[in-house]
Amino acid sequence: MSEVLLEATNMKMQFGGLCAVDGFNLTLRSGELVGLIGPNGAGKTTCFNCLTSVYKPTEGVVKIRSVDTKRLRPWQISKLGMTRTFQNIRLFRDLSVLDNVIVAGLQHTRHSLLDSALRTPRHFIEEARLKERALELLAIFNLQDKAHLQSGGLPYGEQRRLEIVRALATEPRLILLDEPAAGMNHSETEELMKTIAKIRKDFHLAVLLIEHDMKLVMGICERIIVLDHGVIIAEGTPSEIQSNPTVIAAYLGTED
Amino acid sequence: MDQSSAQEFIQHLINGISLGSIYALIALGYTMVYGILQLINFAHSEVYMVGAFAAYYTGKGLGLDQHPGFGALFALLLAAVVVCSILGVTIERLAYRPLRKAPKLNILITAIGVSLLLQYSGQIIFGADPKLFPEVIKDVTVFQLGGVEVRSLDITILVVGTLVMIGLHFLVHATKIGTAMRAVSSNTMVARLMGINVDQVISFTFVIGSSLAGIASVLVGLKYPKIDPLMGMLFGIKAFVAAVLGGIGSLPGAMLGGVILGLSEEMVVGYLSSTYRDALAFGILIVILLFRPSGLLGSQTREKV
Amino acid sequence: MTTEDRVARFKSLGSIPAPMAAIVLLSLVGVLLDTSANPYTQFVMLLILTNVVLATSLNLVNGFTGQFSLGHAGFMAVGAYTSAWLVTRPELSGMPDLVKFLILPIAGGALAAVAGLIVGLPSLRLRGDYLAIVTLGFGEIIRVVLLNSEAVGGARGLYGIPSAQAVPELGLSPFSAQFLVASVWSVITFVVLWRIVHSAKGRAFLSVREDEIAAEAMGINITQIKVRAFVISAFFAGVGGSLFAHSVKYLNPSTFTFTKSVDIIIMIVLGGMGSFTGAVIAAAIITVLPEMVLRELQQLTGVDLRMVIYSLLLILFMILRPSGILGTREAPELWRSLRDFFQRRSVSEKPQ
Numbered sequence: 001m002s003e004v005l006l007e008a009t010n011m012k013m014q015f016g017g018l019c020a021v022d023g024f025n026l027t028l029r030s031g032e033l034v035g036l037i038g039p040n041g042a043g044k045t046t047c048f049n050c051l052t053s054v055y056k057p058t059e060g061v062v063k064i065r066s067v068d069t070k071r072l073r074p075w076q077i078s079k080l081g082m083t084r085t086f087q088n089i090r091l092f093r094d095l096s097v098l099d100n101v102i103v104a105g106l107q108h109t110r111h112s113l114l115d116s117a118l119r120t121p122r123h124f125i126e127e128a129r130l131k132e133r134a135l136e137l138l139a140i141f142n143l144q145d146k147a148h149l150q151s152g153g154l155p156y157g158e159q160r161r162l163e164i165v166r167a168l169a170t171e172p173r174l175i176l177l178d179e180p181a182a183g184m185n186h187s188e189t190e191e192l193m194k195t196i197a198k199i200r201k202d203f204h205l206a207v208l209l210i211e212h213d214m215k216l217v218m219g220i221c222e223r224i225i226v227l228d229h230g231v232i233i234a235e236g237t238p239s240e241i242q243s244n245p246t247v248i249a250a251y252l253g254t255e256d
Numbered sequence: 257m258d259q260s261s262a263q264e265f266i267q268h269l270i271n272g273i274s275l276g277s278i279y280a281l282i283a284l285g286y287t288m289v290y291g292i293l294q295l296i297n298f299a300h301s302e303v304y305m306v307g308a309f310a311a312y313y314t315g316k317g318l319g320l321d322q323h324p325g326f327g328a329l330f331a332l333l334l335a336a337v338v339v340c341s342i343l344g345v346t347i348e349r350l351a352y353r354p355l356r357k358a359p360k361l362n363i364l365i366t367a368i369g370v371s372l373l374l375q376y377s378g379q380i381i382f383g384a385d386p387k388l389f390p391e392v393i394k395d396v397t398v399f400q401l402g403g404v405e406v407r408s409l410d411i412t413i414l415v416v417g418t419l420v421m422i423g424l425h426f427l428v429h430a431t432k433i434g435t436a437m438r439a440v441s442s443n444t445m446v447a448r449l450m451g452i453n454v455d456q457v458i459s460f461t462f463v464i465g466s467s468l469a470g471i472a473s474v475l476v477g478l479k480y481p482k483i484d485p486l487m488g489m490l491f492g493i494k495a496f497v498a499a500v501l502g503g504i505g506s507l508p509g510a511m512l513g514g515v516i517l518g519l520s521e522e523m524v525v526g527y528l529s530s531t532y533r534d535a536l537a538f539g540i541l542i543v544i545l546l547f548r549p550s551g552l553l554g555s556q557t558r559e560k561v
Numbered sequence: 562m563t564t565e566d567r568v569a570r571f572k573s574l575g576s577i578p579a580p581m582a583a584i585v586l587l588s589l590v591g592v593l594l595d596t597s598a599n600p601y602t603q604f605v606m607l608l609i610l611t612n613v614v615l616a617t618s619l620n621l622v623n624g625f626t627g628q629f630s631l632g633h634a635g636f637m638a639v640g641a642y643t644s645a646w647l648v649t650r651p652e653l654s655g656m657p658d659l660v661k662f663l664i665l666p667i668a669g670g671a672l673a674a675v676a677g678l679i680v681g682l683p684s685l686r687l688r689g690d691y692l693a694i695v696t697l698g699f700g701e702i703i704r705v706v707l708l709n710s711e712a713v714g715g716a717r718g719l720y721g722i723p724s725a726q727a728v729p730e731l732g733l734s735p736f737s738a739q740f741l742v743a744s745v746w747s748v749i750t751f752v753v754l755w756r757i758v759h760s761a762k763g764r765a766f767l768s769v770r771e772d773e774i775a776a777e778a779m780g781i782n783i784t785q786i787k788v789r790a791f792v793i794s795a796f797f798a799g800v801g802g803s804l805f806a807h808s809v810k811y812l813n814p815s816t817f818t819f820t821k822s823v824d825i826i827i828m829i830v831l832g833g834m835g836s837f838t839g840a841v842i843a844a845a846i847i848t849v850l851p852e853m854v855l856r857e858l859q860q861l862t863g864v865d866l867r868m869v870i871y872s873l874l875l876i877l878f879m880i881l882r883p884s885g886i887l888g889t890r891e892a893p894e895l896w897r898s899l900r901d902f903f904q905r906r907s908v909s910e911k912p913q
Contacts (some may be wrong), residue, residue: 052702052778054777054778056775073777073781073782073784074774074777074778075777075778075779075781075782075783077778078778078779079778079779079780082778084778084780086774086775086778089773090770090772090778091771091772091775092767092768092772092774092775092776093771093772093773094767094770094771094889095768096763097765099764099767102761102764103761103764103765103767103776103779103781104779104780105712105761106761106762106765106780106781107780107781108765109761109762111762112762113757113762113763113789116756116757116760116762116763117753117756117757118756118759119572119573119576119756120573121566121569121570121572121573122569123569123573123760124568124569124573125566125569126568127760127761128565130761143739163602166779169779170779170780173870201687204684248704257731283756292736294690296690296693296694297691313661316827319758351876351880354880355880358879358883359883360689361629361689361690361877362880362883364629364689364690364693365826365830365875365879366875366876366879366880368823368826368875369872369873369874369875369876369879370872370876371872372820372868372872372875373822373872373873373876374870375868375878376865376868376872377869379865380865380866380869385613415758445908489819493694493697493701500691500694500909531705531709532705532709533709534699534701534705535705535706537698538697538698538699538701538702539698539702541694541696541698542683542695542699544693545683545686545687545691546683546686549687
């Protein structure tokens with residue numbers, strides 16, 4: 001079987017008296033596309049924050065490619081090959097579209113700050129490569145013409161796409177997408193889901209996708225985990241989830 | 257420890273607590289404003305300086321140093337409180353309110369600007385030379401306890417300080433406006449939704465904080481009678497350190513922090529060297545921020561991702 | 562060697578002439594000032610270069626990395642005292658004078674960088690106004706330590722600090738030699754900082770300013786970036802301090818108070834946090850304004866209005882134009898927008 005990229009065992013996150021995530025278990029193998037769904041406030045984003053070391057889980061173990069992340073900072077998680085996007089878009093707003101992507105690619109360059117300060121030949125070689133690769137990535141998402149615009153000024157949908165491009169520039173094996181379709185209309189969403197499926201294939205990526213809307217992930221995920229009140233209430237294939245009475249009950253109270 | 261060194265220690269203790277309660281009064285102003293606006297109100301120390309001058313001119317104008325006593329003290333306190341309140345509210349209204357939605361850093365820079373403006377305007381208006389604060393309470397030894405002198409000034413400072421802090425506690429916990437202040441401090445947006453007039457509460461917070469600075473300025477004037485337009489700078493920063501030490505945003509924390517800072521300064525001066533007195537506060541600050549950034553009594557906050 | 566390597570080497574060599582030209586140009590200005598200006602104007606010109614170094618270096622931390630340091634005067638003091646102390650060491654007496662003064666700033670900068678490292682470490686955990694107050698605290702501690710160090714004069718300070726002497730072989734008078742030293746170092750400071758920020762590597766500093774959490778998620782070690790920003794900034798503050806020491810020739814701990822830090826902050830706030838061009842322009846204005854214009858005003862009114870005007874400017878800028886004169890724009894963009902502006906005007910003036 002393929003390599004296990006991410007493994008969370010009995011992960012728990014407590015804020016004061018509130019238990020946002022309780023006993024979260026997940027095994028994600030390379031190339032998988034898994035959906036993490038649940039009603040608002042179910043603890044999905046908290047899960048992401050724990051998995052990426054933004055929060056330190058109160059209990060439990062998170063392993064990325066067999067490395068325990070307990071003592072790792074988020075940037076080290078990125079170096080292990082796992083990256084993420086943010087629900088409430090966190091672009092470097094004052095930087096250009098291109099620079100947003102370039103920053104994410106920095107960890108794979110071989111020149112130092114001193115090279116740049118002194119403008120050594122190595123600086124020019126590395127920066128040219130970095131830029132070239134960033135433009136390639138932008139082209140995949142049709143953003144190459146906007147490379148020199150300020151990223152904060154992009155339309156909403158393009159900002160979401162840029163977040164994914166930026167995440168891809170870190171050369172991940174596994175990408176966590178936090179509601180990438182939030183705020184998009186129906187056709188935009190469909191377009192986005194196609195792109196996600198495509199990059200997953202082209203970049204041999206594993207994807208963990210948070211989505212608030214259940215119907216949306218049904219089409220592309222092989223496996224779905226349903227979270228409610230911080231607890232996994234169901235796990236399985238889309239068809240299993242669709243017919244699961246607990247899931248329906250969880251969604252009925254909160255969804256239309 | 258022999259007897260004389262024990263006496264010396266107790267003497268330092270009394271001095272320290274008395275200095276500390278003044279720090280506490282100013283620290284309260286910092287902590288209240290920080291609790292509501294998340295702003296280090298750099299101008300607070302200058303409000304305190306202006307209070308000292310208001311009291312000075314009142315004392316001089318009314319010839320109060322000729323008639324020392326509690327009536328004179330009350331007049332000075334009143335003058336300082338009124339002037340400080342007006343100044344505090346004016347600063348908030350003119351400099352901070354237009355920036356309510358601006359990045360925090362801009363407001364901080366503005367606060368530094370206001371602080372400098374008052375310092376240097378003060379030098380022009382009041383003159384840069386130190387002035388002698390009217391001696392409205394004669395500093396005499398009230399009683400001796402086993403060789404320790406308990407002086408009238410220290411008693412005055414402790415009594416006034418304690419009364420004010422009890423009053424503040426009552427105000428914050430047992431009145432409507434106090435409840436509104438706590439509500440705004442814990443969550444401004446929710447408080448606004450609950451129908452609280454946030455602007456009004458903020459103004460009121462500045463009135464209270466500035467009044468406390470005014471009271472502190474009179475007490476300082478009594479204890480260290482030389483006042484000048486730059487007197488607020490270092491004293492204010494130290495009081496802010498006291499607020500951080502106790503846990504910024506926490507009223508009991510500000511009081512505790514003030515007393516701890518006053519005591520440790522007095523002990524450093526008494527047993528080590530007075531030249532390092534000013535570095536002590538910053539040393540404490542750095543240590544506390546490194547090891548317990550939320551302060552002794554503060555609560556942790558977490559950024560939402 | 563591949564074509565790629567050749568192109569890179571060519572570009573690398575191509576990055577040398579511009580700074581060289583700037584140094585030569587500035588030195589010519591120095592020679593010109595030497596013959597035409599009075600000693601007082603000459604002194605102000607030296608101060609401008611010193612303040613350019615101080616303002617651009619603070620801008621790296623405050624403007625580009627988004628941290629808020631209130632302790633720049635402390636680093637400056639370390640550099641100034643180091644340089645002033647070293648210059649009188651007999652061990653250095655064998656060194657050619659100009660060379661000595663050219664490398665003294667490195668020593669001052671190095672020690673200041675160490676101080677920057679010590680200050681940078683707490684910045685790992687602190688942000689915003691907490692960091693501001695800690696850097697203020699460090700700055701004050703440095704000052705108190707200097708105040709208590711008899712080796713550097715304690716509260717009395719250091720008098721008669723030597724500055725560069727004439728170099729007849731190069732036709733340099735004492736002033737133009739000192740001006741050459743200041744020119745070399747202000748150009749180095751500007752070019753190094755500019756190149757750091759305007760490189761992919763340097764964009765990491767800006768990403769920390771924009772969004773620490775996102776930067777960290779993209780593999781940026783934000784701790785390392787912040788410490789680097791502090792160390793680099795402190796190094797050049799030390800360089801600025803060294804230039805300052807040999808320009809004013811007198812040092813006293815009370816020069817390096819919180820107010821001095823605020824002076825430098827005013828420069829970058831006015832110029833625009835995140836614009837080197839703005840920092841340079843504002844440094845020049847802020848240096849000249851009090852010395853030349855306000856002096857007259859002061860003689861007229863009899864009071865020192867300098868700081869009153871500065872603080873008013875600070876408040877008004879924050880309320881009315883928080884991005885400063887230039888915002889984050891730099892000279893090339895300014896040039897472009899000026900050109901566009903005039904082109905548009907000439908187009909619109911054409912008869913329809």
